[in-house]
Amino acid sequence: MRLQSDEAYVSIEELSAGYTKPDVILGASLRVGKGEGALIAGPSGSGKTTLFLAMTGVLSHLLEGKVEGKASIGGLDPLKLEDYELLPSKIGIVLQDPEKQIAMPTPIDELTFILENFGYSREEAEKRAVEALKSVGLQSKANFHVENLSGGEKRRLTIAASTVHDPPILLMDEPTASIDPWGIAEIRGLIRSSLDKGMAVLLIEHKPVFFKDLFERIYILRGGKLDKFEEKDEMSIRDVDFSVKECGEEKGKDIGSGKRVIEARDLAVGYGRAILRAEELEMREGEIVAIVGPNGSGKTTILKTIAGFIGPIEGEIVGERRRFYVPQFPDMLFIKRTVEEELRDQKMDPRARGSLKDLFPWYSSLKSSNPFRLSHGQRRWLSILIALGYDPSVLLLDEPSSGLDLILYNKLVDLLKRVKNSGKSVMISTHDPRLIGDLADRVYYIKDGRMAEKGKSKACSELYEVAGVVR
Amino acid sequence: MRWLALSDKMLSPGAGFIYALSLTALAFILRSEIVLLAMVIPNFLLSLYYGRKKVAWVYVLILISAPGIFLNALFFSNYGTLYTTILGRPIYSNCISSFLIVFLRIAVIGSVGAFFVSYYTPMEIVKGLEKELHFPKGIAFSVAYAFRLMPLISKDFGEIRKVRKQRGYRAFPLTAGEFMTYAAPLLRISYERAFWTGVAMELRGFRLRGKRRISSREQARFEK
Amino acid sequence: MRRPSYTAIDYAVLGAIAVAFGIMFAPWWTVYYGLKSALGPIPAKLITYGLWFFPAPLAAVILKKPLSAFMGETLAALVESLIPNAGGFTNLIYGLAQGAFSEIAFAAGRYKRFGAFISALSGALAGIPSVLLDAVLYSSIYPLGYMIYIIIAVMASGAIYGYLAYLVGKVVK
Numbered sequence: 001m002r003l004q005s006d007e008a009y010v011s012i013e014e015l016s017a018g019y020t021k022p023d024v025i026l027g028a029s030l031r032v033g034k035g036e037g038a039l040i041a042g043p044s045g046s047g048k049t050t051l052f053l054a055m056t057g058v059l060s061h062l063l064e065g066k067v068e069g070k071a072s073i074g075g076l077d078p079l080k081l082e083d084y085e086l087l088p089s090k091i092g093i094v095l096q097d098p099e100k101q102i103a104m105p106t107p108i109d110e111l112t113f114i115l116e117n118f119g120y121s122r123e124e125a126e127k128r129a130v131e132a133l134k135s136v137g138l139q140s141k142a143n144f145h146v147e148n149l150s151g152g153e154k155r156r157l158t159i160a161a162s163t164v165h166d167p168p169i170l171l172m173d174e175p176t177a178s179i180d181p182w183g184i185a186e187i188r189g190l191i192r193s194s195l196d197k198g199m200a201v202l203l204i205e206h207k208p209v210f211f212k213d214l215f216e217r218i219y220i221l222r223g224g225k226l227d228k229f230e231e232k233d234e235m236s237i238r239d240v241d242f243s244v245k246e247c248g249e250e251k252g253k254d255i256g257s258g259k260r261v262i263e264a265r266d267l268a269v270g271y272g273r274a275i276l277r278a279e280e281l282e283m284r285e286g287e288i289v290a291i292v293g294p295n296g297s298g299k300t301t302i303l304k305t306i307a308g309f310i311g312p313i314e315g316e317i318v319g320e321r322r323r324f325y326v327p328q329f330p331d332m333l334f335i336k337r338t339v340e341e342e343l344r345d346q347k348m349d350p351r352a353r354g355s356l357k358d359l360f361p362w363y364s365s366l367k368s369s370n371p372f373r374l375s376h377g378q379r380r381w382l383s384i385l386i387a388l389g390y391d392p393s394v395l396l397l398d399e400p401s402s403g404l405d406l407i408l409y410n411k412l413v414d415l416l417k418r419v420k421n422s423g424k425s426v427m428i429s430t431h432d433p434r435l436i437g438d439l440a441d442r443v444y445y446i447k448d449g450r451m452a453e454k455g456k457s458k459a460c461s462e463l464y465e466v467a468g469v470v471r
Numbered sequence: 472m473r474w475l476a477l478s479d480k481m482l483s484p485g486a487g488f489i490y491a492l493s494l495t496a497l498a499f500i501l502r503s504e505i506v507l508l509a510m511v512i513p514n515f516l517l518s519l520y521y522g523r524k525k526v527a528w529v530y531v532l533i534l535i536s537a538p539g540i541f542l543n544a545l546f547f548s549n550y551g552t553l554y555t556t557i558l559g560r561p562i563y564s565n566c567i568s569s570f571l572i573v574f575l576r577i578a579v580i581g582s583v584g585a586f587f588v589s590y591y592t593p594m595e596i597v598k599g600l601e602k603e604l605h606f607p608k609g610i611a612f613s614v615a616y617a618f619r620l621m622p623l624i625s626k627d628f629g630e631i632r633k634v635r636k637q638r639g640y641r642a643f644p645l646t647a648g649e650f651m652t653y654a655a656p657l658l659r660i661s662y663e664r665a666f667w668t669g670v671a672m673e674l675r676g677f678r679l680r681g682k683r684r685i686s687s688r689e690q691a692r693f694e695k
Numbered sequence: 696m697r698r699p700s701y702t703a704i705d706y707a708v709l710g711a712i713a714v715a716f717g718i719m720f721a722p723w724w725t726v727y728y729g730l731k732s733a734l735g736p737i738p739a740k741l742i743t744y745g746l747w748f749f750p751a752p753l754a755a756v757i758l759k760k761p762l763s764a765f766m767g768e769t770l771a772a773l774v775e776s777l778i779p780n781a782g783g784f785t786n787l788i789y790g791l792a793q794g795a796f797s798e799i800a801f802a803a804g805r806y807k808r809f810g811a812f813i814s815a816l817s818g819a820l821a822g823i824p825s826v827l828l829d830a831v832l833y834s835s836i837y838p839l840g841y842m843i844y845i846i847i848a849v850m851a852s853g854a855i856y857g858y859l860a861y862l863v864g865k866v867v868k
Contacts, residue, residue, distance in 0.1 A: 056674060062673060062702050085678045086679075088679065089676065093671065095667055095670070099623065100663065100664045100666075100671070102668070103612070103616050103619060103668050105615065113615070114675050114676065116680065117675060119683040304633075307637070309630075325634070327630060329656070331655075332627070332660075333634055333638070334652075335638065347638060372655065373866070390638070491776075492787065494784075495785055498832075499788075499831050499832050529779055529781050532781040535728075536781075539728075547838075548834070569834055572834060573833050580782070580784065581781050584779075584781075584782070584783020585779060587783070588777060589779070593777070609701055609703070610706070614770070614774060615710075616706070616707055616710035616711070617717075617770075618777075621714055624714050624718050647745075647855055650719070651859050651862060651863055654715070654719060654863050655863050655866050655867070657718075657719070658863055658867045661712075661714070662708060665707040665708045666707070669702065669703040669704030669705070669706065669707035669708065670703075673702060
């Protein structure tokens, strides 16, 4: 496919943008041309997503934001309404979360809807959609309801949707925010093939460690300012994940002693149909156990089964009765109007309840706030504290590190270490290799529907390997 | 294989929509038990044929509402000529006819609705609304998106209920205040998804929809 | 002067409200019947009827655009009509009427006010067409006094849920 060189480029000049005033992004400039790629990294709150929304014109035209400066994408000026409306034909986009991108009930509907937007007739749209589904291996599930696809399949669908109309430019805004190393490998594949095709690729990320080898141009966004990133700066960056973590020793130090708090043999879990099997599963007092696997492999399901939300399909789980499950969306846990009321809920254990507010770092300023008004990291924190208030012996955390920036992540590790030292056991479902190295005493690894114990450093390395990271 | 034939059905979705809506509207005003019954029977049979278990429970609900309708008729429309007595209480003709009319109306509404949802798939309905009935593209998109979300939000709701139970609270809201503690997280999570899906759809050409047709020259340009 | 038009975001949000409402509403019928047998129809209506009107003020408070109350209610109603349930297409008929009446409240506020009072008012107003449609459908020729009680109960219920919609709308965004 021949791409005109004047189509495949992205450039912004002295772009300032914000929601009420142009104060979130301050004078950012960059340029990416045909066959070139640029990676923009930055800590949480640095405005990465604001930058994406600003340069695509979404901030100006949909969100009543304020944008100054110049932007040019594929020869169009997204800041002008007429060009903004034509922009989609020049760009393919991949956003954070497949659940927040897929709009239609089935894969084929999703792709044909997009193609019809661009004026393809129904027959042509169908044809191209089937081709695109074939290229990501989803043609056999073309008519499945999206909810019946696995997490990886949903990711592949969004990848197909991003380029089904053959745009010259690829823009990605934090595509790994809630996906796993398996998804990361696919995104890397997309980036490579797009660059090969001569497309211009722009990736905005907060975990650049997984991508930096694919890009020559790396920028860092800090406090609204966009600067080129030099290798020598790497050591001074404390709040962005540029380097791969060490994976720790084979087995955690505290394994093997203590009584068994959770035990199961020949377990099968799922909703009706078994999606995950484990020959044996055990957890001892004071241990942190990590359940690792791709999205949709059953990590959440097994945690919910242990918590008693659903019954196991085969086998049974014995052990300590007091288990508390903290869902992936902390919001689901909140009942009261203020943080203070949550932390002194009458239904909690009276002793445990007393110490909760000391564990909440922002208590004095936020105690009268509505829990829903807290930032993502704070809500996650609050949800874990609420769980502790019930004084469970077994704490079940579903993806606790998802969406946390480096600073909060480190705080989380400290908190969980304290919880463990107080004699509780914690089971974490995760696909974050850092948690394995930093916290896990024991790791159960899910592959092809089966879960088995695996050595810590092996599991950790395998995750990095799956993601395609060079170490 | 045609993935998306608008409909190879005898009655296209747009026409079916008009049919169901008209029959429902008629049910509000018809007073003839015979006519109403005649409307119920074919829809009832067709809906069970196409829908089976999915719609059978609708009829269970309709039957459950029957005693309530009868009691209503008994309290407010019990006059006319004497028909019979039940437990010593006289039942007059108007009570019976009132009951039958209302019950049959409910049955018409339920059965034609059941037929409609069992005969068409969700996307057929959406296409029918958009292409045949010329609903605005935004509305058609909303409905399609609603179908996409249903199992997802259903799961979320179930999870909220279980988490409430875990915290020692009732698993279902009974008062308006409790309702709010369910609605708030559910809507919040749903809103966030909808917001980003909306952004994605805007950047995937939603505004262009229905405005342009790709010429065959342009289509050829994309062929390798 | 820019006329606020509806974006894909607005339509997606309306779709999400419709589904969330539909999922929460489905088991509410059982609550209504349960309360009706325990407490009688008027208290039962008072406590539960207003939920029907919830999507309109909610959509208005979130989208803050003209016609958002009407669209919120109508889309929720349309979605209800398209899934298996006992109401079928009456949902759509009621929804159009309820949406229109709810919209009046926000129109009266010149689409500049989206606060608690106006949300409650919009919920209350939607009660009027609902009771009238009920009267036609159920041939419920009640004595006038009883009718007045029903209208008051339904409007009061609508006001409660309208107010709740305002509270929920505040935390959702």
